[in-house]
Amino acid sequence: MVHLLLDCNGVVILLCVWTVHNERSGAGLHAAVCWTHGPSVCCEPAISIDEEVAKLLQLKAQLGGDEGKHVFVLKTAKGTRDYNPKQMAIREKVFNIIISCFKRHGAETIDTPVFELKETLTGKYGEDSKLIYDLKDQGGELLSLRYDLTVPFARYLAMNKITNIKRYHIAKVYRRDNPAMTRGRYREFYQCDFDIAGQYDAMIPDAECLKIVYEILNELDLGDFHIKVNDRRILDGMFAVCGVPGEKFRTICSTVDKLDKMAWEDVKKEMVNEKGLSEDVADRIGEYVSMQGGQDLAERLLQDPKLSQNKQACAGLTDMKLLFSYLELFQVTDKVVFDLSLARGLDYYTGVIYEAILSQTIPAPAEQNGADEAGVSVGSVAGGGRYDGLVGMFDPKGRKVPCVGVSIGIERIFSIMEQKAETSSEKVRTTETQVLVASAQKNLLEERLKLTSELWNAGIKVEVLYKKNPKLLSQLQHCEETGIPLVAILGEQELKDGVVKLRNVASREEVDVPRADLVDEIKKRTL
């Protein structure tokens, strides 16, 4: 007999496992000792804890668990929401603008499963890995819901040995974060990603990504915006010449990333008190990260006596200059700012990084939960950068496929569009129905269905009320409520004359149209 003693939050649990001869199969199970105490772990080869867990869960299922104890709650899972028809109409409009832009730039599209093998996601997201949703182990593979679309994209490229592709992918991703739904932050949310993979000449695809962000934000008509640009190599070079030890680059990077939400004084405090930098080093960083500009700033920094000595920084600054020359050709430099304080959270970026910020702010309602996701400032609606190493992490031989891409933060855009629709006088239509087939008299259901079918077969979008004898008033009301512009009214007289009375719902005008001309007339009026 062996024991397994766990010390979790001051509660000590002892799991005693012993070997019993299985009488039916004749097999025995051997278990070994596993002992933990406090922070130190001492462990001999142990019986798989998975097996014990599975057995406990099985027992729990046999016992019936907690079911029936609590009252049934009618709700969606925490941090998720349904989209109602009105929200879907807005969503469709936004997607159409974004997809049109992606297609205008020659992108293909792919789709990947909503869950991946757990190990595919392991080691890609740094600290954020704790936010990954895992599926229950029901036997078979260990799975997790995708956390973004970039890692599945890299897995797809490596798995299919693809070295060149320009693709977009619009799909939901999952993060067990503290939701802030009124500000458009959910646990299930859409990402709209555009990425260019392939070995190309420097900064040309990178410039196209920025052009795309510019076009989309312009077309969505969300008010003024600007796009911050920086480069991980510039950041690393800057940290090096300021005297940050190499092993602290990433953690100091995270601190710099907070500059969009915190004052420099607080960021500096974190660097000194929490991250252990000297005041001197922090102050040197402070000088750099306050710099903003365009191509001119890149040129000036290339002359900087310290930065110009750093190889990484020089490479990044030279590329930044080149990037701005392409952005000039694309006529987007009015919104792009080279900003040394932009750091971005994710580990996998290796070169240029960027983030688009709306100038307008959403009035943030009072929320119980004040914690804010690291790396997403209030107005950020798009972000991305170059990640030349990620695909290689999946390739058995480590072959690299350079990639650059951008992700549009669509939920925040939905929130803004929904608020706009709320305050606008224009009604959002949730159907595209062109005409309602109606009658004023009784016993005309069959005639209504026949005409409806004729119109469907001609490609017209038609509705008919599912009542034997609906009142004309309720038929007209349905049109007004749902925005149907036309009513085709049948009566005994119309049937005799071979016509249909076509009524314009808004103007209330009515005109008799020969049945043979009805399709053309409806098409003409609802172009």
Next chain:
Amino acid sequence: MVHLLLDCNGVVILLCVWTVHNERSGAGLHAAVCWTHGPSVCCEPAISIDEEVAKLLQLKAQLGGDEGKHVFVLKTAKGTRDYNPKQMAIREKVFNIIISCFKRHGAETIDTPVFELKETLTGKYGEDSKLIYDLKDQGGELLSLRYDLTVPFARYLAMNKITNIKRYHIAKVYRRDNPAMTRGRYREFYQCDFDIAGQYDAMIPDAECLKIVYEILNELDLGDFHIKVNDRRILDGMFAVCGVPGEKFRTICSTVDKLDKMAWEDVKKEMVNEKGLSEDVADRIGEYVSMQGGQDLAERLLQDPKLSQNKQACAGLTDMKLLFSYLELFQVTDKVVFDLSLARGLDYYTGVIYEAILSQTIPAPAEQNGADEAGVSVGSVAGGGRYDGLVGMFDPKGRKVPCVGVSIGIERIFSIMEQKAETSSEKVRTTETQVLVASAQKNLLEERLKLTSELWNAGIKVEVLYKKNPKLLSQLQHCEETGIPLVAILGEQELKDGVVKLRNVASREEVDVPRADLVDEIKKRTL
């Protein structure tokens, strides 16, 4: 100190839990005894097994688990697949046809989260519940991936107190089934659902659902098909008059459902040997389920001396007659068969049920896994029916919202369309690019980017190679590979003359177009 002894497959595990004073918080934890032995369960109020499981899992995480032991496998999760750009192009085409049809019938659309509270799905799917994917308990709510779109729809209606809606919903659902991917059966797959909720006059919305199936299968051009129709009330009435005990209705229904894949003799054997019916009763069922027809069959059965005595059967048959009269008006009776052997698997149907079957069969490749999903015959591509009780299961006061709907089995349709595309000589385009901006000479990158940007700004779909000095041949090859119809070629001479050489890729014709006319010329040629 207490013990928890589990007997699982002959291995006895004893979990000893005792209470220890938590020094920091001053709180104590009380645990009670839970004892199992063999099949009998004797249980006092016990400490939550969840907690113990969570602690074991936490310990496992501290120990590092199995990670690093096995080799990393580059694959998607079992039963799932990526869609490559070609598959996505086909998928988009199929979706457009289906969505156009739904919109033609005046449907709105909604979306629901990919996971629901586990209890929302509990008790809705009968035996199939074992196929539900659960999420790991990471603290918080217990969640499951949606199994279909119908239960989330019913939850949505009840939660929002909606009593009238015509909506479609196209989204992925999840089933831990034995995948048969070559035949289009996956663990992650799309459903395209159209449903009408509301209290209406009999059979009008039901007829529209069948009209929709008819239209979609026609437009997808998948060859001949037929739609089987039956009614749960007719089935139940039939079972009653044949002498099936009431408690066996559902299980005999499942057996009848196998008639599309099994001979009557085998189905009869199952009824008698496994389900315990007498030979007599089975033979009486056998007579009925061999019947097929149209409105005439409904009329004949209304005269059947036994069936006509059963209230349920009469109601079903009367509605069936009415349904056929509407289908006649919709001109779809050529494909609809009233078939008494149609049963369908799901528990929640209460009235009319239907299933569409393609006549063409996909050549089934040899598969390791011979097991077939219950309820889906090889050629079935759509199914549905009336479920008047489901929404009421979610309403605190049990208020019913009658519903009828249909689900299009899109994966099977994708498989067929993909096979068609494989054998067709026509190439599937994966982008919509109208023109490639190219040059034959060196050092024209900036001019290419400038023209590209001009065309993007004018709404033209343009690509440009991301190389400083690409060869003209490789630029033309890119067009041929991806189906780009036009090339806009820039050279020193063209720049001087203010023109662009526009080349038709297929015919190789070239013509100089004044730069100011280029946008119009491209639009004209790529209508």
